Amino acid sequence: MNVAVNKTPAELAYDGMLLPHPRLEDWKWTNLRTLIDRPYPPRIAVTALPRDVERLLKRDPLAMIAHARIVFVNGLFDKAASALPAGGAVKVTQQLAPLDNTDEPVLEMNRAFAGEGVHIEITSNIDAPVEIVHVATDAEARTIATRHRITIADGASATVLEIHLGEGDYLTNSVIDVALGAGAKLDRVKLEIESRDAIHLAHARITLGRDAVLRDFTLTSGARVNRQNATVNFAGEKADAKIAGSYLLSGKQHADTRLVIDHQVPKCTSREIFKCVMDEKARGIFQGKVIVQRDAQKTDGKQSSHGLLLSETAEFDAKPELEIYADDVVCGHGATSGDIDHNHLFYLRSRGIPEPEAKSMLIAAFVGEAFDTISHDDVREQLTRFAETWLVDHKETVR
């Protein structure tokens, strides 16, 4: 790792691991050296009671939709709580994928600390979603690291749900490698509803083959600190990726997404749409970079990020970047930030809708464009309901 500086208490707290310095451009808004303010030692064995696991699993709003479920409790595969597919088009193997040396801090931490993971292989078309649920039980503060791999075979298609939830104080480090074969289709939906005391660090590396289609959506709402990196590489022509996300943040929550879309080959399409809602003193950050390599002619890449600030003290930072080396491309980006439209709010209230409900409707309407990325109707409906009730729910929690 190329961060040679003196060790801070936070680094020492993270088992001697060097945490990224905020002078690194990608990390300027998320200073882990101050945000990780207490020790999160790795490799701590924690005994989870089955009834705690069962209770926590009930918080998963997508539970009833999934047809196969892979459960990780405190970083370890929990066979008893899982419902594995009975063979066929879905193959699940317990396996920790290899990880090369990188200078990416989240990956480096994962390489050092991850204990278990699965490899999910999809070999044909499956309609019912496959779900990976990560549960953290209330125990001493610690690092929980997992690493998974998803492979979608040529021409196969699937919906994969990834849930992170828990209670207490812990640090999640989640790495996932995704490979889509030629003509493969993946709907990936990630839901981060970790404990309010938790730190969530994640890195997803996605590669698309020729004619592959990716629909990727992440809802970020739980952890006190969230940093999610994703790299999307177009390795085959005419692939199509839509990466969307939404933040629903309150209190002093901090969420930072760093997305790199790398067009290496011609005729691929990428769309990024992020709709972020911040209340109270929450801070949302979106850093999106689109690279169009010299050979990637006829690339069509568009990116947009929008912040909705529900209070004077909330903040949204956006850093769109385009790096274009080809000359025959269509690329664009846009970023906006604003508060609730008072004319909209008055109109709804003048029809008898009380303020919290009216605001909730406007929040759901705002994030709707990002949620539309989810192809699976039941999944989209469940998460939309989550967005619609979020404001009232978190206001009640505070009280």
Added chain:
Amino acid sequence: MLEVKDLYVKLADEDRTILNGLTLKVKAGEVHAIMGPNGSGKSTLSYVLAGREGYEVTGGEARFKGEDLLDMAPDQRAAKGLFLAFQYPIEIPGVATMQFLKVALNSQRKARGEKELTTPEFMRIVKERAARLGISQDMLKRAVNVGFSGGEKKRAEILQMAVLEPSLCILDETDSGLDIDALRVVADGVNALRSPERAMVVITHYQRLLDYIVPDFVHVLSQGRIVKSGGKELALELEAKGYAEFTREAA
């Protein structure tokens, strides 16, 4: 029903008084027309009664069904039976018309301690009333007022009124932007809602609308107060002579 007494209103962030001692009494079953030139305070009156932010009441009072109207939140006023048909209905992208109407109706019912309607019960009411106003299913499927023409927006306002069944309807320049056919459809919709239990305040610049929605009383608003009141013939008089006489008098 509505009693406005000596009401003074200024803009909240500007030192400009818009309403200057306005007094108006509306009883159940009555239709009042308020006419006046641009800038006389017509829209301010409708917004203040509906509870929009940005205005400051500096004197007087407004009571609705015996209660202090100005003390209530906009949604409380609506639940109590007040409805403002907007001059410029607001487009709200992403909020589906049907969901909006259902949440509105059930919020009002809940606030009044009535049973909330089920989706089939609600659908039946909307479909029946939409058909009467010539509102297509396609319009109902869209987001609130998004992509509606001027005439469609006004019809959608009247549909909301028909579904929410308020006891006091304030129509703010409902005729603006309507051609004669659309005006007739909207006026028919309004007339169908006239009843001995319901009052209406029709705010308009032109007499034209009052050919279709015939008022019991006509008031002339000028520089923030009512300067003349009379029967429906007053509207015709205004149409013939214009507002010049009143603006001069008030000045």
